[in-house]
Amino acid sequence: MRLEKREITLNEKDSLKDLLLLEKALLGQYTDALTRVTRKELRERILELVKETSGEIFWMKDLLDKES
Secondary structure, eight states: OOOOOOOOOOOOOHHHHHHHHHHHHHHHHHHHTTTTOOHHHHHHHHHHHHHHHHHHHHHHHHHHHHHH
């Protein structure tokens, strides 16, 4: 069987879905890191990153909901 070359294009919705999955994975890594970190300064920074990432997740979710 011969494989043909196909052009693959992503639309905005697909890109947002991919980014949303990555942000969710990143959020999981941050929460995992919180249970392992002992330095107060690092815990505080991770908490800031959790807040920022959560905001981005809500923003992307809102965009996806508008597309539907």
